[in-house]
Amino acid sequence: MKPELSWLRCMRCHTTQPLYGTTKFVCQCGGLYDVEHDFGIRPADVPRLKQVFRARALQGKDVKTRSRVWGFKEFIMPSLDDSEIISLGEGVYSLQPAGHSVVKWVGGHLNLWIIPEGQTQTGSFKDHGGTVAVSVAHAFGIQTIACASTGDTSAMAAAYAAAAGMDCVVVLPQGQVTNVQIAQLHAHGARIIMVPGSFDDCMKIVKELAAMGHVFPINSINPARIEGHMSTVFMTAQFLGWRLPDAFAVPLGNGSNTSSIGKGIRTLQDLGFVDKESVCKIIATQSEASNPLATSWQKCQVDGMVNAAEWLEQFHPQTKLGQTVATAARIGDPVSYEKVVREICASRGVVLTAAEQELIEATKVLGASGFSGCPQTGQALAGLRRAVKDGYIRPGATVFLVSTATSLKFPDVATSFGGSLVQTSSSTETSAVAKLIGV
Amino acid sequence: MKPELSWLRCMRCHTTQPLYGTTKFVCQCGGLYDVEHDFGIRPADVPRLKQVFRARALQGKDVKTRSRVWGFKEFIMPSLDDSEIISLGEGVYSLQPAGHSVVKWVGGHLNLWIIPEGQTQTGSFKDHGGTVAVSVAHAFGIQTIACASTGDTSAMAAAYAAAAGMDCVVVLPQGQVTNVQIAQLHAHGARIIMVPGSFDDCMKIVKELAAMGHVFPINSINPARIEGHMSTVFMTAQFLGWRLPDAFAVPLGNGSNTSSIGKGIRTLQDLGFVDKESVCKIIATQSEASNPLATSWQKCQVDGMVNAAEWLEQFHPQTKLGQTVATAARIGDPVSYEKVVREICASRGVVLTAAEQELIEATKVLGASGFSGCPQTGQALAGLRRAVKDGYIRPGATVFLVSTATSLKFPDVATSFGGSLVQTSSSTETSAVAKLIGV
Numbered sequence: 001m002k003p004e005l006s007w008l009r010c011m012r013c014h015t016t017q018p019l020y021g022t023t024k025f026v027c028q029c030g031g032l033y034d035v036e037h038d039f040g041i042r043p044a045d046v047p048r049l050k051q052v053f054r055a056r057a058l059q060g061k062d063v064k065t066r067s068r069v070w071g072f073k074e075f076i077m078p079s080l081d082d083s084e085i086i087s088l089g090e091g092v093y094s095l096q097p098a099g100h101s102v103v104k105w106v107g108g109h110l111n112l113w114i115i116p117e118g119q120t121q122t123g124s125f126k127d128h129g130g131t132v133a134v135s136v137a138h139a140f141g142i143q144t145i146a147c148a149s150t151g152d153t154s155a156m157a158a159a160y161a162a163a164a165g166m167d168c169v170v171v172l173p174q175g176q177v178t179n180v181q182i183a184q185l186h187a188h189g190a191r192i193i194m195v196p197g198s199f200d201d202c203m204k205i206v207k208e209l210a211a212m213g214h215v216f217p218i219n220s221i222n223p224a225r226i227e228g229h230m231s232t233v234f235m236t237a238q239f240l241g242w243r244l245p246d247a248f249a250v251p252l253g254n255g256s257n258t259s260s261i262g263k264g265i266r267t268l269q270d271l272g273f274v275d276k277e278s279v280c281k282i283i284a285t286q287s288e289a290s291n292p293l294a295t296s297w298q299k300c301q302v303d304g305m306v307n308a309a310e311w312l313e314q315f316h317p318q319t320k321l322g323q324t325v326a327t328a329a330r331i332g333d334p335v336s337y338e339k340v341v342r343e344i345c346a347s348r349g350v351v352l353t354a355a356e357q358e359l360i361e362a363t364k365v366l367g368a369s370g371f372s373g374c375p376q377t378g379q380a381l382a383g384l385r386r387a388v389k390d391g392y393i394r395p396g397a398t399v400f401l402v403s404t405a406t407s408l409k410f411p412d413v414a415t416s417f418g419g420s421l422v423q424t425s426s427s428t429e430t431s432a433v434a435k436l437i438g439v
Numbered sequence: 440m441k442p443e444l445s446w447l448r449c450m451r452c453h454t455t456q457p458l459y460g461t462t463k464f465v466c467q468c469g470g471l472y473d474v475e476h477d478f479g480i481r482p483a484d485v486p487r488l489k490q491v492f493r494a495r496a497l498q499g500k501d502v503k504t505r506s507r508v509w510g511f512k513e514f515i516m517p518s519l520d521d522s523e524i525i526s527l528g529e530g531v532y533s534l535q536p537a538g539h540s541v542v543k544w545v546g547g548h549l550n551l552w553i554i555p556e557g558q559t560q561t562g563s564f565k566d567h568g569g570t571v572a573v574s575v576a577h578a579f580g581i582q583t584i585a586c587a588s589t590g591d592t593s594a595m596a597a598a599y600a601a602a603a604g605m606d607c608v609v610v611l612p613q614g615q616v617t618n619v620q621i622a623q624l625h626a627h628g629a630r631i632i633m634v635p636g637s638f639d640d641c642m643k644i645v646k647e648l649a650a651m652g653h654v655f656p657i658n659s660i661n662p663a664r665i666e667g668h669m670s671t672v673f674m675t676a677q678f679l680g681w682r683l684p685d686a687f688a689v690p691l692g693n694g695s696n697t698s699s700i701g702k703g704i705r706t707l708q709d710l711g712f713v714d715k716e717s718v719c720k721i722i723a724t725q726s727e728a729s730n731p732l733a734t735s736w737q738k739c740q741v742d743g744m745v746n747a748a749e750w751l752e753q754f755h756p757q758t759k760l761g762q763t764v765a766t767a768a769r770i771g772d773p774v775s776y777e778k779v780v781r782e783i784c785a786s787r788g789v790v791l792t793a794a795e796q797e798l799i800e801a802t803k804v805l806g807a808s809g810f811s812g813c814p815q816t817g818q819a820l821a822g823l824r825r826a827v828k829d830g831y832i833r834p835g836a837t838v839f840l841v842s843t844a845t846s847l848k849f850p851d852v853a854t855s856f857g858g859s860l861v862q863t864s865s866s867t868e869t870s871a872v873a874k875l876i877g878v
Binding site: 054057058059060061066067068088089091093094095096097099116119120121122123159160161162163164169171174179180182183184185186187188189190191192193194195196197201204205208209212214215239367368369370371372406407408409410411412413414415417418419420421422423424425426427428429430433434436437439 | 493496497498499500505506507527528530532533534535536538555558559560561562598599600601602603608610613618619621622623624625626627628629630631632633634635636640643644647648651653654678806807808809810811845846847848849850851852853854856857858859860861862863864865866867868869872873875876878
């Protein structure tokens with residue numbers, strides 16, 4: 001590693017500290033850190049780098065061609081050596097046009113694409129940031145990583161710790177993580193601590209243990225996570241010929257997606273890879289069960305625009321949470337709320353609430369089009385529909401929907417839809433089945 | 440479509456019939472069909488086509504760049520028009536080097552790579568063939584597709600039928616398909632018929648219904664499936680600079696993987712894309728629970744070579760099956776057994792048996808390296824280890840292991856490993872958790 005190329009800067013008091021070697025990812029003033037880099041990219045380098053990124057799309061043995069995150073290493077973590085990278089081939093490769101039935105349901109005749117971030121080793125978008133955070137830990141010789149989780153983060157942490165030969169401690173809200181997600185921890189041998197409380201309780205514990213220097217946190221308070229998730233923006237811009245879409249639609253839980261997509265947009269604009277004046281809105285959606293950012297945004301918005309200071313004043317964590325099938329985003333005290341506020345304001349974006357019935361319907365609509373989307377993807381899609389209806393997105397706009405996980409992680413939700421007719425044959429005779437299906 | 444460019448030929452009696460418009464994928468003589476094509480590829484076209492395939496690796500809006508299966512359309516189904524294709528972005532994008540611990544466990548200092556075929560829309564390799572079979576059905580105006588399944592095929596059929604706007608009937612062995620896999624059917628709205636029997640009973644029913652013209656079968660008796668699965672070989676050869684590896688290691692259940700990898704090898708050799716004399720062995724592995732091809736191969740092998748006619752004489756379906764965690768390959772009467780025999784002989788390959796404890800150990804070894812591999816992937820890895828031990832693979836050989844599905848589909852297996860220490864905190868206090876983890 002070249003530690004002089006990457007450092008942390010507090011987003012509140014603007015002091016800096018080294019990236020490599022700390023477990024304290026919350027500043028003494030209480031602010032979250034951003035990672036900053038000396039990119040060393042001059043305007044004259046841009047055309048050459050675009051060619052480099054293009055060439056890396058053809059898979060080879062180099063980690064920068066085996067991973068669509070590390071394919072953008074110059075933007076993501078220029079201070080790491082390739083040999084220090086812990087990769088499981090993460091990144092999105094194949095963007096999907098949304099099916100006609102999905103486009104129709106959303107309305108507005110959008111040019112709608114889906115980013116299937118669940119097609120990773122652990123089945124969720126968390127791998128894209130996890131590979132960066134674990135690689136930084138690995139480069140510095142960390143032996144134990146830890147996280148709080150509603151399921152996806154812990155699976156990622158367990159897999160990448162296994163790949164790196166590290167130990168992993170996961171702190172989970174008892175009874176609120178699916179069996180499929182717990183099975184992943186067993187597969188990769190993480191140590192599981194069940195806590196009789198909510199995700200927010202678990203997050204508080206990990207933050208405090210990290211502040212005391214006891215564990216290296218792999219949640220998105222670790223700003224290296226955000227760097228990896230930016231690859232979603234880089235890959236989309238490359239796909240569009242180094243242009244930004246009109247909007248990204250994302251589910252909003254702890255805030256890492258919104259934070260990283262916003263930072264990714266600004267990074268491309270700042271480095272001159274896309275038009276500096278281009279507008280790319282973030283449409284972030286919470287569920288009714290936990291929507292403190294949406295309700296506070298709503299209170300101070302005028303025609304979709306809010307003042308960041310006013311919004312931060314209106315924001316209060318939500319301690320009493322409702323029930324939702326979108327359990328992975330059921331978070332009342334989003335750890336990255338300040339970054340969410342910054343990026344929504346910078347992107348002229350919006351934060352909306354999807355009613356439970358809307359997000360269930362959206363998830364069904366995705367499944368009926370053949371797409372495997374988790375309930376959080378449905379949450380983002382339901383919010384996008386509302387954004388069209390409320391005029392935040394113009395008809396015909398180009399929008400990329402972030403699908404954060406495969407539906408395989410949420411079997412009970414799909415089963416509860418009861419989308420299938422289930423019949424039992426009386427025997428193993430072909431005639432018995434023929435009779436059932438009426439042929 | 441251009442139906443004159445693709446047709447069916449019986450592998451036993453060599454008669455032909457049209458590909459488009461039939462549901463009868465078993466010949467009157469009892470033989471399975473192969474799809475044959477008029478490729479229209481002359482030796483002089485080879486360098487240009489290699490450039491075309493390279494360019495398609497960069498994702499664009501064209502289906503031939505959005506899918507790593509259809510990126511090789513010229514090899515897979517030249518008779519289809521692009522507009523007739525039903526694609527969900529299938530195909531493998533990122534080949535993974537096996538972790539050091541996996542290489543060490545296998546022995547022989549192999550140059551071992553893993554093909555993560557579970558990173559698809561439905562979580563298994565079935566999508567790669569399914570997209571082709573459903574596209575052929577779609578081009579011909581079929582309204583209802585059907586399949587028997589141990590879980591993966593039905594999820595694929597349900598998703599692609601949904602994408603194509605078709606109906607889907609799945610015939611399942613009651614109690615032998617995981618809840619996760621049944622949830623996928625609900626998500627995509629397939630009709631489920633539970634049969635009080637084995638997979639082989641279900642397969643017999645679908646074969647008979649198809650022979651009567653009642654349903655369009657999407658199992659691998661439909662030889663269009665095999666065409667899509669060949670993309671595994673094409674993608675690997677492209678990755679190696681248009682060379683074949685020394686071997687592919689695959690789990691063997693119904694035989695579609697072995698059939699398609701063998702045909703893929705022969706196709707590249709016949710068309711002059713790789714050295715015609717190159718040897719690329721298929722290492723196919725069954726579990727102890729159902730190993731009729733392995734036991735019959737073993738009986739007539741001399742130094743790893745068998746005579747096809749003799750092997751076919753020794754082969755008998757297995758009616759009494761043992762228990763295994765690798766349920767997806769628990770098949771006693773493999774529908775593609777004749778194709779397996781042909782391809783194993785042509786590739787100078789082997790068919791081995793993995794003991795239950797070996798395949799469980801192999802699955803654990805994969806998980807401990809951070810890789811999400813299903814028990815069938817463990818089955819193939821355990822067979823590869825045996826192939827090294829028994830001298831069928833030379834030390835240092837380059838081998839590609841086909842990982843057929845994500846472990847997310849088999850949560851009970853991973854949970855049964857109990858790889859994690861699970862502890863419950865007495866409270867939501869940080870000190871209680873600190874005490875548990877000893878800091």
